[in-house]
Structures are given as C-alpha cells and as structure tokens.
Amino acid sequence: MSVTWTMKAVGLSVVTLSLSVELLFWLCRRLRPRRILNEVLFFPSDLACVEHIYNPNTCFCPLPHGVETSFSRLLSHILSASSSLDVCVFAFSNMDLSRAVLALHSKGVIIRVLTDKDYAAITGSQIGVLRKAGICVRCDTGSVYMHHKFAVVDNRFLITGSLNWTLTAVQCNQENIIITEEPHLLQPFIEEFHKLWVKNDPAKYYHSID
Ligand code: ZN
Numbered sequence: 001m002s003v004t005w006t007m008k009a010v011g012l013s014v015v016t017l018s019l020s021v022e023l024l025f026w027l028c029r030r031l032r033p034r035r036i037l038n039e040v041l042f043f044p045s046d047l048a049c050v051e052h053i054y055n056p057n058t059c060f061c062p063l064p065h066g067v068e069t070s071f072s073r074l075l076s077h078i079l080s081a082s083s084s085l086d087v088c089v090f091a092f093s094n095m096d097l098s099r100a101v102l103a104l105h106s107k108g109v110i111i112r113v114l115t116d117k118d119y120a121a122i123t124g125s126q127i128g129v130l131r132k133a134g135i136c137v138r139c140d141t142g143s144v145y146m147h148h149k150f151a152v153v154d155n156r157f158l159i160t161g162s163l164n165w166t167l168t169a170v171q172c173n174q175e176n177i178i179i180t181e182e183p184h185l186l187q188p189f190i191e192e193f194h195k196l197w198v199k200n201d202p203a204k205y206y207h208s209i210d
Pocket of ligand 1: 051059060061062065
C-alpha cells in the first residue's frame with residue numbers, strides 16, 4: 001500500500017473515532033435522567049430589592065440589588081409559570097407576590113386563587129386587587145380554617161410549607177417552604193386544590209328567599 005493511501009486510511013480512522021466519541025457523549029447527555037426540582041427555602045429572607053427580576057438596572061433604591069435571597073428564589077419559581085398557577089393560601093397580603101401573580105395574569109397564565117374569606121377582607125389583603133384585575137378568586141366558606149399555604153405551578157411543581165403570602169411571613173418570621181417536582185408529592189396537592197376549588201364554587205351557594 002502506498003504511503004498516500006496509508007495516510008488517508010489513518011485520517012479516516014481518526015475522523016471516525018472522533019465522530020464516535022461525539023456520538024457517545026451526545027447519547028449519554030440524552031439518556032441521562034433530568035434532575036428533578038427539589039429545593040428548600042427558609043425565611044425570614046435577607047432584605048434585598050427584587051425590581052431587577054422585572055426591570056434590570058432600573059432601580060436606585062437603597063436596598064441591595066441583584067442579590068439572590070430566599071424570597072427572590074420563590075418569586076423566580078412563581079414567575080416561571082407558563083400555563084397555570086393555582087394558589088391556595090390562608091393569607092395573601094404580600095404586594096411583591098401580588099405583583100408576580102398579576103404579571104403572570106397579564107401574560108395569559110391561568111390563575112386560580114383560593115383563600116380564607118375573613119382574611120380576604122382585612123386591610124392590606126391583595127385579594128381585592130387580584131379580583132379587580134379579573135383573576136378568579138374563591139374564598140373558603142367551610143366551618144374550619146382553610147389554613148393551607150401551597151401553590152402548584154403549571155401542574156408541574158409544588159410550593160408548600162409554613163409561609164403565608166404576607167410581608168411579615170417573608171421578612172420577619174421563621175418559615176420554610178419546599179419546592180418540588182416529585183410526582184407523588186405534587187399529585188395529592190393538585191387533587192386537594194381541585195377538591196377545595198369545586199367545594200367553594202359560588203354557584204353552589206344557596207340562599208333561602210323568604
Ligand atoms: Zn431597588
């Protein structure tokens with residue numbers, strides 16, 4: 001075999017080998033199971049401005065900027081919703097969380113909020129603001145407190161824990177939340193939300209007319 005042919009054969013082998021290695025890496029990447037979202041956040045959150053989440057480099061308030069905190073993580077998870085957000089919280093008065101929900105609503109994300117009927121009426125509650133914006137809100141009318149604090153994003157992941165959606169809970173209290181995509185944890189919460197949503201359908205209210 002001539003030297004030229006030998007060199008061509010070697011070159012071809014090198015190209016084939018490198019292509020095989022590339023293919024192997026590509027297959028490994030494709031076949032590797034995606035890491036499931038599981039995160040724990042503790043509160044009170046460090047105090048920091050969250051304006052950059054909406055409008056980068058536009059805020060000059062005295063708070064730290066661009067800092068990742070428990071609260072900014074929570075907000076980012078909520079704002080990742082692309083199709084639906086089901087919120088089931090006893091108390092909802094946090095204006096930053098309200099802003100996030102309103103932003104999702106204006107993007108066309110289907111929002112459902114289930115909350116306590118008494119807390120919905122207190123000063124500072126964001127429930128009226130959400131309703132005014134056209135967001136569907138139902139108040140629990142049961143004889144015991146609907147004391148849940150959870151949300152389901154895109155039927156894909158769950159946010160649950162001790163945190164009410166209030167400023168005090170975020171900035172002052174020791175609270176925890178778990179954010180998880182684990183299906184066996186997510187599914188019961190989807191079912192619980194559905195059960196309470198149907199139970200508190202105002203169309204089911206009956207009033208006797210004297
Ligand atoms: Zn700021």
